[in-house]
Amino acid sequence: MTQHILLIVSGGIAAYKSLELVRVLRRKGIAVRAVLTQSARQFVTPLSLGVLTEDHVYGDMFDLKEEREIGHIQLSRQADLIVIAPATANIIAKMANGIADDLATTLLLATDKPVLAVPAMNVRMWHHLATQRNLKRLHADGIHILEPDSGDMACGEYGKGRLPEPEAIAAEIERLLALPAFDPLTGQPDFAPPPSAHLSGRHILVTAGPTHEPIDPVRYIANRSSGKQGFAIAAAAARAGARVTLVSGPVQLSTPAGVDRVDVQTARDMLAAVEAALPADAAIMVAAVADWRAADAAALKIKKDGSGAPRPLALTENPDILATLGHHARRPTLLVGFAAETNDVTAHAQAKLARKGADWIVANDVSGDVMGGETNAVHIVTAAGIESWDAAPKEAVAAKLIEKVADAFASCSD
Numbered sequence: 001m002t003q004h005i006l007l008i009v010s011g012g013i014a015a016y017k018s019l020e021l022v023r024v025l026r027r028k029g030i031a032v033r034a035v036l037t038q039s040a041r042q043f044v045t046p047l048s049l050g051v052l053t054e055d056h057v058y059g060d061m062f063d064l065k066e067e068r069e070i071g072h073i074q075l076s077r078q079a080d081l082i083v084i085a086p087a088t089a090n091i092i093a094k095m096a097n098g099i100a101d102d103l104a105t106t107l108l109l110a111t112d113k114p115v116l117a118v119p120a121m122n123v124r125m126w127h128h129l130a131t132q133r134n135l136k137r138l139h140a141d142g143i144h145i146l147e148p149d150s151g152d153m154a155c156g157e158y159g160k161g162r163l164p165e166p167e168a169i170a171a172e173i174e175r176l177l178a179l180p181a182f183d184p185l186t187g188q189p190d191f192a193p194p195p196s197a198h199l200s201g202r203h204i205l206v207t208a209g210p211t212h213e214p215i216d217p218v219r220y221i222a223n224r225s226s227g228k229q230g231f232a233i234a235a236a237a238a239r240a241g242a243r244v245t246l247v248s249g250p251v252q253l254s255t256p257a258g259v260d261r262v263d264v265q266t267a268r269d270m271l272a273a274v275e276a277a278l279p280a281d282a283a284i285m286v287a288a289v290a291d292w293r294a295a296d297a298a299a300l301k302i303k304k305d306g307s308g309a310p311r312p313l314a315l316t317e318n319p320d321i322l323a324t325l326g327h328h329a330r331r332p333t334l335l336v337g338f339a340a341e342t343n344d345v346t347a348h349a350q351a352k353l354a355r356k357g358a359d360w361i362v363a364n365d366v367s368g369d370v371m372g373g374e375t376n377a378v379h380i381v382t383a384a385g386i387e388s389w390d391a392a393p394k395e396a397v398a399a400k401l402i403e404k405v406a407d408a409f410a411s412c413s414d
């Protein structure tokens with residue numbers, strides 16, 4: 001199936017490279033429809049872009065003929081991906097502030113499709129605090145940004161701000177097209193569970209992130225968990241209609257839509273929050289809970305004592321939240337644990353299943369960069385055997401897992 005790009009060309013000296021970009025994309029079999037901003041017309045003509053795209057080139061919001069042929073809302077939704085290349089500091093500032101004062105910016109505000117901005121500008125404009133602030137905001141809004149190259153610039157200066165080569169932009173476009181569709185509200189890939197995955201009326205409890213175990217008021221023991229996998233699972237469960245409680249350790253993630261979040265720091269806090277959230281139909285324990293904490297955390301900052309010998313750090317074991325639930329009077333009907341292992345992944349997971357009293361263990365190999373990374377390859381270990389899933393974005397793993405949870409409930413209520 002042909003994939004479609006809506007290419008917005010905004011006005012900068014690099015606009016001429018958009019012609020080569022169209023050529024590269026067309027060679028890859030990707031259809032391109034172009035929108036030229038008013039100032040981009042100073043650098044590229046609608047005619048040359050139209051010849052290369054073999055399509056009408058759009059530009060004027062108030063052109064009745066254009067609006068009759070294809071309305072701007074439709075235009076913003078027909079593509080699989082919207083690409084702004086080059087994206088000037090001006091269009092980036094408008095996007096960051098939701099300004100819609102021409103066709104290009106109106107489309108960007110009306111779209112429900114993923115957006116890639118490829119900035120190109122003078123090096124000082126790139127480094128300006130306002131531009132950096134706007135880019136940060138776009139990033140937080142889920143807009144993809146392909147960073148400019150460094151090098152000699154058309155204006156005679158040297159530095160960051162050059163439009164990447166068309167081949168590099170095309171490669172990023174292909175990468176984004178290969179991702180699943182996006183959720184317009186979260187800006188995240190929309191791995192909506194299939195219609196069969198209904199969890200309405202169910203309460204799903206999820207733990208996520210690391211825990212921080214204090215050593216003294218300024219130091220703590222932690223791990224590299226980002227919380228991404230747990231948050232994705234909570235988001236997928238909410239999309240499937242469940243009431244979701246997400247008990248999270250310290251992470252830099254925003255709360256998924258429709259999820260009740262309880263923030264905690266330590267394993268003991270997490271256990272208390274989990275128990276307070278019961279009863280739950282299913283609990284999915286994704287948190288990388290610290291196994292140990294400082295035996296006696298100091299109330300005041302520990303100082304060097306001048307002897308040169310570090311003070312020994314005595315540790316004590318934390319409660320095992322998963323195992324506690326596994327043997328709890330109010331044990332959730334379905335209890336799922338995670339097992340992050342660097343070796344003998346499935347053998348360890350099988351042992352954990354029994355030891356923790358869980359129904360499923362989702363085992364993953366964290367010897368690579370899973371912790372903090374975007375993808376995950378997991379094995380689902382149950383009493384019935386082992387299912388191995390191919391490496392996939394964490395959101396896709398989450399959707400598949402929630403589908404499996406929904407199936408489990410559907411089959412036990414049949």
Ligand code: C5P
Pocket residue numbers: 207267285286287288289290291318319320321322323336337338339340352
């Ligand atoms: O034993 P291990 O830490 O590998 O077990 C991992 C699983 O157990 C995860 O589901 C994790 O959330 C859970 N766990 C827990 N409390 C702990 C340690 C691990 O709930 N103290």
